[in-house]
Amino acid sequence: MAFPSMLIIIPNLIFVLSQISFATDTITQSTSFLEGSTLISKDGTFELGFFGNFSARYIGIWYKNIPVRRVVWVANRDNPTKDDSSKLIINQHGNLVLLNHNNSLVWSVNATRKTSSPVVLQLLDNGNLVLRYENSSLELNLGEEEKILWQSFDYPCDTILSGMKFGLNKKNGFEKRLAAWRTANDPSSGDLTITMMHTSNPEAVIWKGSTKYYRSGPWNAQTSGVVGLKPNPVYNFEFVNNEDEVYYMYTLKNKFVISIMVINQTLSSRQRLIWVPELKRWNVYQSLPLDACDAYNVCGVNGHCIIDGSPMCQCLDKFEPKSYQQWNAMDWSQGCVRSGNWSCGVKNRDGFHKFVGMKFPDTTNSWIDLNMTLENCKMKCLQNCSCTAYTCLDPTGVVSGCSLWFDDLIDLRLSQSSGQDLYVRIDASSDIDAKHGQGKNVILKVSITLSMTLLTLFTISYIYITKAKHKGKNLQGGHENFELPQFDISSILKATNNFSFDNKLGEGGFGPVYKGTMIDGQIIAVKRLSENSEQGLIEFKNEFILCAKLQHRNLVRVLGCCIEGEEKILLYEYMPKRSLDLFIFDPVQSKLLDWSMRFNILHGVARGLQYLHQDSRLRIIHRDLKASNILLDNEMNPKISDFGLAKMFGGDQIEGKTRRIVGTHGYMAPEYVIHGLFSIKSDVFSFGVLLLEVISGKKNRSLTYHEHEHEHDHNLLWHAWRLWREGVPHELIDIGLKDTCAQHEALRCIQIGLLCVQHVPDFRPNISHVIMMLGSESTLPQPKEPGFLIKMISTKEHTFSKRRASSVNEVTLSILSSR
Ligand SMILES: *[C@@H]1O[C@H](CO)[C@@H](O)[C@H](O)[C@H]1NC(C)=O
Ligand SMILES: *[C@@H]1O[C@H](CO)[C@@H](O)[C@H](O)[C@H]1NC(C)=O
Ligand SMILES: *[C@@H]1O[C@H](CO)[C@@H](O)[C@H](O)[C@H]1NC(C)=O
Ligand SMILES: *[C@@H]1O[C@H](CO)[C@@H](O)[C@H](O)[C@H]1NC(C)=O
Ligand SMILES: *[C@@H]1O[C@H](CO)[C@@H](O)[C@H](O)[C@H]1NC(C)=O
Numbered sequence: 174m175a176f177p178s179m180l181i182i183i184p185n186l187i188f189v190l191s192q193i194s195f196a197t198d199t200i201t202q203s204t205s206f207l208e209g210s211t212l213i214s215k216d217g218t219f220e221l222g223f224f225g226n227f228s229a230r231y232i233g234i235w236y237k238n239i240p241v242r243r244v245v246w247v248a249n250r251d252n253p254t255k256d257d258s259s260k261l262i263i264n265q266h267g268n269l270v271l272l273n274h275n276n277s278l279v280w281s282v283n284a285t286r287k288t289s290s291p292v293v294l295q296l297l298d299n300g301n302l303v304l305r306y307e308n309s310s311l312e313l314n315l316g317e318e319e320k321i322l323w324q325s326f327d328y329p330c331d332t333i334l335s336g337m338k339f340g341l342n343k344k345n346g347f348e349k350r351l352a353a354w355r356t357a358n359d360p361s362s363g364d365l366t367i368t369m370m371h372t373s374n375p376e377a378v379i380w381k382g383s384t385k386y387y388r389s390g391p392w393n394a395q396t397s398g399v400v401g402l403k404p405n406p407v408y409n410f411e412f413v414n415n416e417d418e419v420y421y422m423y424t425l426k427n428k429f430v431i432s433i434m435v436i437n438q439t440l441s442s443r444q445r446l447i448w449v450p451e452l453k454r455w456n457v458y459q460s461l462p463l464d465a466c467d468a469y470n471v472c473g474v475n476g477h478c479i480i481d482g483s484p485m486c487q488c489l490d491k492f493e494p495k496s497y498q499q500w501n502a503m504d505w506s507q508g509c510v511r512s513g514n515w516s517c518g519v520k521n522r523d524g525f526h527k528f529v530g531m532k533f534p535d536t537t538n539s540w541i542d543l544n545m546t547l548e549n550c551k552m553k554c555l556q557n558c559s560c561t562a563y564t565c566l567d568p569t570g571v572v573s574g575c576s577l578w579f580d581d582l583i584d585l586r587l588s589q590s591s592g593q594d595l596y597v598r599i600d601a602s603s604d605i606d607a608k609h610g611q612g613k614n615v616i617l618k619v620s621i622t623l624s625m626t627l628l629t630l631f632t633i634s635y636i637y638i639t640k641a642k643h644k645g646k647n648l649q650g651g652h653e654n655f656e657l658p659q660f661d662i663s664s665i666l667k668a669t670n671n672f673s674f675d676n677k678l679g680e681g682g683f684g685p686v687y688k689g690t691m692i693d694g695q696i697i698a699v700k701r702l703s704e705n706s707e708q709g710l711i712e713f714k715n716e717f718i719l720c721a722k723l724q725h726r727n728l729v730r731v732l733g734c735c736i737e738g739e740e741k742i743l744l745y746e747y748m749p750k751r752s753l754d755l756f757i758f759d760p761v762q763s764k765l766l767d768w769s770m771r772f773n774i775l776h777g778v779a780r781g782l783q784y785l786h787q788d789s790r791l792r793i794i795h796r797d798l799k800a801s802n803i804l805l806d807n808e809m810n811p812k813i814s815d816f817g818l819a820k821m822f823g824g825d826q827i828e829g830k831t832r833r834i835v836g837t838h839g840y841m842a843p844e845y846v847i848h849g850l851f852s853i854k855s856d857v858f859s860f861g862v863l864l865l866e867v868i869s870g871k872k873n874r875s876l877t878y879h880e881h882e883h884e885h886d887h888n889l890l891w892h893a894w895r896l897w898r899e900g901v902p903h904e905l906i907d908i909g910l911k912d913t914c915a916q917h918e919a920l921r922c923i924q925i926g927l928l929c930v931q932h933v934p935d936f937r938p939n940i941s942h943v944i945m946m947l948g949s950e951s952t953l954p955q956p957k958e959p960g961f962l963i964k965m966i967s968t969k970e971h972t973f974s975k976r977r978a979s980s981v982n983e984v985t986l987s988i989l990s991s992r
């Protein structure tokens with residue numbers, strides 16, 4: 174018995190040794206692939222080998238050079254071998270088979286070879302394992318594609334790699350589906366899967382077992398309703414839908430930034446991970462479903478989910494709950510039905526209502542025509558009584574394209590970032606009636622539609638201005654009864670676990686900020702005014718009042734408040750990406766912000782500021798604009814937060830004076846610090862500082878530059894000004910930006926930044942002018958010397974520092990800090 178087994182072991186050893194000295198990427202029909210051996214792709218990125226424990230062994234592919242092993246593909250995920258002497262071979266029929274110790278078949282691929290030419294198995298540099306005719310068999314006269322008999326990219330496991338097509342073949346119905354690993358150590362197929370739906374307007378769906386769990390939303394030519402598919406520094410993506418196939422594919426922009434897309438059973442989510450070598454771990458860049466509204470059809474048919482809404486589910490306008498009793502008990506499963514006297518084809522009883530910012534409904538019962546105009550689309554829908562909604566496929570409305578939906582509308586939500594217009598069929602007569610009876614519900618609808626918001630804003634501003642005229646001063650201390658949704662303290666205690674320490678996100682200027690989960694699953698940020706902080710009370714009321722009135726995509730949204738006894742609490746939308754300073758000043762995170770994203774952020778902040786300064790009929794001066802007050806949503810859109818210090822003026826007042834000088838050192842304009850003079854131009858100053866920080870990636874104080882004449886000037890403004898004067902402003906640009914930025918654009922921004930921080934307020938541009946300069950190529954004026962704080966007020970410093978009420982040393986209202 175000993176003799177034969179020796180015969181097996183010795184060749185094994187020789188084989189293993191030869192593998193160690195000569196890494197290869199190919200197996201031929203005459204070699205076997207045994208325990209202990211590996212294939213390594215030509216450029217050394219990927220490795221194929223055996224892994225697992227003694228009772229379950231698998232063949233898989235992983236990144237060779239990433240120390241934390243992450244298996245991206247498994248051959249026999251549902252057929253493990255149970256011994257350590259199995260082998261992978263190409264058999265005489267040219268098929269790939271895995272045999273166990275007694276040569277019985279464990280796993281195989283179903284390749285069909287057309288000729289008997291020799292076949293090889295090769296691990297490619299992109300991680301694809303291909304079984305193909307050997308190159309020398311050129312008499313085959315086949316294209317590279319045809320040479321491939323089988324490839325692992327056609328049978329993904331839980332990971333989509335760069336260059337892999339995820340989708341389906343319309344000709345033969347063959348679909349690629351991802352199935353999660355059952356647990357972190359068990360690669361067998363879990364019940365969380367993703368497939369591409371074979372509908373006229375395809376979309377990706379995550380399933381839990383046989384139940385839909387999340388829907389990406391259908392694609393459109395531009396961005397798709399698909400959340401998170403936006404231009405970004407890490408990868409390019411494409412979505413192809415033609416007669417033969419429909420697929421999604423991404424390709425990495427930079428081979429040194431490794432990113433993969435996976436689904437994870439434990440978390441029930443689809444994640445995009447990025448390998449961060451500095452931290453030696455995979456960071457989550459994006460995770461779906463994003464929030465409670467992403468849960469499939471959470472609001473039932475014809476209902477829609479509004480993440481800031483209270484409750485988050487509401488019937489579409491002109492629809493009503495099918496069962497009021499269940500609906501009011503927050504059981505939304507029955508959905509909604511039409512509330513009017515809709516009658517198909519009857520004049521005035523049949524029409525459409527436009528809903529703005531919607532994620533399109535489930536496309537299972539839909540139909541599209543890429544060439545039809547919106548008007549024809551409407552006609553087409555009217556002709557069929559089961560048609561319930563239509564839309565233009567192209568979000569810009571430039572190109573045409575029509576989509577119709579039939580029967581109930583399923584899985585609707587409001588989506589600020591990627592929603593589009595949807596025309597829903599209703600009783601048109603009730604639409605007319607409704608126009609008379611708005612009145613009381615106005616505030617409730619603020620968060621529902623944007624157009625409503627504007628209307629409301631004007632109404633309230635008007636009321637405010639009228640009142641302010643009577644009082645003749647700004648709003649501090651006002652006692653108006655504001656219709657911000659009120660929450661009771663018990664629901665907030667429940668949401669934040671009695672303000673438990675674990676839920677604390679950070680410390681704001683006036684008290685701690687907590688993360689909370691409302692009873693309907695909505696995640697919020699809760700700012701609790703310190704009980705004994707009298708000084709914050711005014712600011713609290715101020716913020717409270719302002720926030721109730723301000724709605725802009727670049728301002729953080731307040732969802733409600735709670736004033737009970739000693740408690741004064743504000744509820745905000747929760748921003749999982751936290752604040753800008755955590756990105757731009759962090760050596761790792763800053764890499765995720767390329768030039769175009771930074772530019773977008775600056776542009777967004779400027780627009781938010783423009784809204785504060787000009788667009789509402791109020792004039793609002795923020796007074797504490799800084800990187801840590803700029804919060805980022807999941808798509809990296811900036812939102813200005815912390816209005817605690819903001820001041821409101823009547824229409825023609827442009828400047829104010831205060832004894833309470835508050836703000837953050839380094840962002841405050843000199844005239845404000847010294848004389849307490851604040852104006853829209855002091856905000857522009859802060860914006861200038863912010864702009865220079867975003868471009869340089871440096872904090873005001875982190876520069877240890879010494880200038881002989883001014884030994885006190887260790888700050889960014891001075892540094893920027895010096896480089897500018899010396900004609901080398903490009904040295905200011907963050908080194909990490911060099912690859913993605915167009916230098917002339919960055920230089921232009923630096924010049925705009927310097928214009929904003931000029932010493933004389935009148936020389937500084939107003940914010941509209943800034944936006945105009947950011948968006949055009951016109952010639953810019955030459956900046957004059959910036960306002961340097963310390964230079965002039967070093968003697969006065971103590972007088973204001975003791976009065977600073979908030980934001981000292983960048984204490985941040987970290988609504989965002991999630992960990
Ligand atoms: C091979 O081994 C497996 C268990 O490892 C056993 O179930 C099977 O019967 C064996 N087959 C042969 C042909 O011996
Ligand atoms: C190969 O084909 C057979 C029958 O056609 C099927 O039962 C088997 O599941 C297939 N194997 C793989 C790995 O696809
Ligand atoms: C086989 O030939 C093709 C071109 O004909 C080439 O791209 C490929 O790299 C070759 N593969 C090997 C393993 O030589
Ligand atoms: C899923 O996520 C959890 C939590 O981040 C992690 O521990 C686990 O390893 C992940 N599972 C897989 C298969 O990657
Ligand atoms: C071996 O791995 C499998 C999953 O692949 C797991 O279920 C099993 O518990 C593991 N066995 C041991 C002894 O660790």
Ligand SMILES: *[C@@H]1O[C@H](CO)[C@@H](O)[C@H](O)[C@H]1NC(C)=O
Pocket residue numbers: 512513514603
């Ligand atoms: C439906 O029509 C009837 C009769 O025409 C009318 O009395 C009723 O008010 C209508 N209902 C709605 C909701 O418009």
Ligand SMILES: *[C@@H]1O[C@H](CO)[C@@H](O)[C@H](O)[C@H]1NC(C)=O
Pocket residue numbers: 543544
């Ligand atoms: C749409 O229009 C394009 C060009 O105008 C044409 O090539 C295409 O065939 C049309 N498609 C359909 C479905 O009519």
Ligand SMILES: *[C@@H]1O[C@H](CO)[C@@H](O)[C@H](O)[C@H]1NC(C)=O
Pocket residue numbers: 540556557558559560579
């Ligand atoms: C209306 O559309 C549905 C769904 O496409 C279709 O089944 C039905 O035949 C159409 N009805 C008419 C009258 O065209």
Ligand SMILES: *[C@@H]1O[C@H](CO)[C@@H](O)[C@H](O)[C@H]1NC(C)=O
Pocket residue numbers: 666670671
């Ligand atoms: C919160 O406090 C109340 C009363 O003090 C207590 O009944 C409740 O269990 C607490 N909840 C949590 C989650 O700690």
Ligand SMILES: *[C@@H]1O[C@H](CO)[C@@H](O)[C@H](O)[C@H]1NC(C)=O
Pocket residue numbers: 787938939940941942
């Ligand atoms: C902003 O500045 C520009 C150019 O200096 C000027 O034309 C414009 O009227 C100003 N806008 C406001 C609202 O002050």
Ligand SMILES: *[C@H]1O[C@H](CO)[C@@H](O)[C@H](O)[C@H]1NC(C)=O
Pocket residue numbers: 838839840873874888889890960961962963
């Ligand atoms: C930032 O620069 C200003 C001058 O503009 C300086 O007064 C301030 O001390 C600096 N900030 C910090 C935190 O050092």
